[in-house]
Amino acid sequence: MFLLFGLKTVLNDLPGRLATCHHCGQFVHHHLQQRATKFTLFFIPVFTTSRTYRITCSNCGQISAIKSRQAKSLAW
Numbered sequence: 514m515f516l517l518f519g520l521k522t523v524l525n526d527l528p529g530r531l532a533t534c535h536h537c538g539q540f541v542h543h544h545l546q547q548r549a550t551k552f553t554l555f556f557i558p559v560f561t562t563s564r565t566y567r568i569t570c571s572n573c574g575q576i577s578a579i580k581s582r583q584a585k586s587l588a589w
Contacts, residue, residue, distance in 0.1 A: 521558060523549045529568070530587055536575035544569045545587055 527545040534541060548565045551558040566584035569576050579587075 521551050521553050534570040537573040539572045541572040
């Protein structure tokens with residue numbers, strides 16, 4: 514009997530918003546992205562093992578990791 518299992522990373526783009534960048538100081542649009550790692554069994558995602566959020570400045574490209582509470586407040 515074969516048992517196929519593994520991990521799969523899924524990237525989801527969430528709606529961003531206007532904010533001041535901590536790196537360049539410009540008031541521009543920031544892109545919000547969710548990265549979820551899922552446990553798969555026979556290539557079917559069973560459950561999510563971890564979830565992280567990143568925000569990217571559209572002006573300078575600075576990427577910052579943020580907490581889930583901050584991401585929920587940023588996503589309308």
